[in-house]
Amino acid sequence: MTGTDAAWADYQRVIDQARTRAMTSSWASTPQLRAQAAYYISMLQAFGFNLYMAPRQAYPTFFSHTIFTPVEYQWGAPSPDFRYHWTAIDGRRTYRIWGRRGNTRWLDIQAQHGWWGDADQRNLANWDIDEFELGADGSFEAIASADPQPGNWMKLDRDSHNICLLVRDVWDDWANADGATIHIECIDRAPSDTVLLSEAQIAERLGKIAHMTSFSVDWYQDMSDTVLREAGGSNRLWLPTMSVSNVGGNPRAVYIQMIYDLAEDEALIIDSEIPDCKYWSLQLADPWFQTTDYRFHASSINDKQARRDADGRVRIVLSPRDPGVPNWVDTAGLLKGLGMWRWYLSPSHPVPATSKVKLAEVRDHLPADTPTVSPAERAEMLATRQAQVARRFGF
Template identity: 35%
Template sequence: MSSWDERIAAFGTAAELLPLLADPADPQAAAEAERLFWMTLASGWYTAFADADFPDFVPAVSTHLHCVGTNPDFIYGTATIDGSGSYVLRGERGDGLFLLMDITAGSLGVMDKPGRSLGLLDFDTLQLDGQGRFSLLLSAARPADWTGDWRQLDPSARSLTLRQASYDWGHGREARIAIERIDQAHQPRRRSAEEIAERLSALAAYPKRLSGMALGFIAGQRAKDLWNRLEHDDWAGQGGVQGQHYYQGLFRLEPGKALLLETDLPEQVRYWNVQLSDLLWNSVDWMNRQSSLNGGQARIDRDGRFRAVIALDDPGVPNWLDPGGNSKGAVMLRWTEASSGPQPSLRLVDLADLRRELPADTPTISQELRDSQLRARRRGVQWRRRW
């Protein structure tokens, strides 16, 4: 068998994951699973040829590569590094809600495996000039002549992951960051045939690995019987943001019913959101649907509580969460840097009684207004730098 045939066969082993589906015999679910396999292959290309000597922050997830519960409010970037090296990051912080960088001992990259967090860097802790510019050195020791910011680099470091958050999509200045290795000469090399073959083989096997993570996560939620209820998780060592409360579970809608999500808000919270995914853990299309809401988009009721309605059809309320035609899926809510982590609740209500379940002053959103809001949402997503 040729190397090409072997790689095609390796990609094909992703089909072994189909038994993880809630209903493997469902042709719609099988088609969407195959789409996931191709999506993860495309996502893997961004990291398959990553080079720790010439790192670059690449967007392995985005609006189009929206697997493993991609957060709609974040612009992601990941770069491969060598913990024994020295790296300078230069750029502009931008004026988004925050810009965080997780230094980890591993990642979801094709040539890597997940590893623990070695430290979370908030760019607001750096020295920023009047235009928000910074210079940050990551190295084992601080050079005597270095005048910018410095952070010690753990020798086990393998990856840097950026998360740039925004409540008001497409408005304001996005961050701009360049990274370079400075402890060795700038000498790009041509990859050998052997290295190319090794990386292509890893890429061919990647869809089974990443899709397996996604389908396995949802299968685990089903095994816990988390239908229409939420559990707490901090996602420590699994790619989550340090100090963040995650509430996650599954939703299941019934004919004539809607799902009402209710929660108190922390007295202080830097960022929060709620979002929907399908049963393959793909985030529901947030460009064209209101499938997520954040602390800047959501309407808070007069009693200080947040209420949202998950329903297949538009119920005409401000905080509608559109599941994208999925009667079953996943829901996740995050509190970041919060003074507390209030537990949200989910309960089924009759659509006919929905207004009686909500505060009397809940506005009615007309179809014309919803259309205008969705078009503005779509523009905002496209105005953000996604790749």
């Protein structure tokens, strides 16, 4: 058996073990949740190829359709308000990064030592493009390297040979954002560099895909268990005390979570004060942290989309059927899942209150002046939503 054959056999063994753990988990207790778990395992292998097998650190490209998309790749509870770009680089090399900021809320670049396929994954740095010197048209250029550079410099860790650069391009104003453009090139590539991978590299990368799949199954299952336990049960939001920046979370954000669990005739009213923050949002996902489809369903809401009540608070109705109110978050058929509230660059992090009510009684628990959204108006809102997401991703 060759080294590649042994690596493939080991890859299949680890994947199969991870699949068994997922399919026998308490989070796969219904046919619907079992299907989500099965999809999760299949998606992780495709995701792993994009993240670990495909990249060439000497020939980097910022990708946006091979990591987080509205329907297909939703691992890690990506925000419905961001367009993510990513690439893999080597801290020993020197790169030029350039582009144009666009009119989105902000453009953040996060550097991670490795990622979910690396046992020693950790956060290295974050850069806000607004802290760079920008041209009058929002254009920027920076050098990423271990050695200091004049102008905009992104310091790399020379000992990190597989750095994931994750870009968050914030599109919270879905109707008016035009988004950023961002490019990268390696400027010290040697004539001996090649896009070809050796058998040893193939074997190593297969191992990383297997580790990412196994680690993801265990981490997110444990995280859902933790949210349910620490919140004191379902349908209650919980503010974690630990940082998640070393597993891809943004250190500029605070993530408040809950496990929601509803019947077809129930709704959850979520009530929050709103501090003067950079951005906030509520989104849904399944218990494996796969973001609920937000292109064809109203499964998320943010600071630009939500209607505030006269007292300045925001009240959101989370339910499997349309309650006919402006601030509706649709479970998209998933009666049990994850709710994620993000505060970005906020002076405080209030935990929104929740109350479970009968869907038919929702208006009894909202201000009397809450507008009514008719089925025709909802259909128009959803059509607009679909068009806005399609524009963002170039569909």
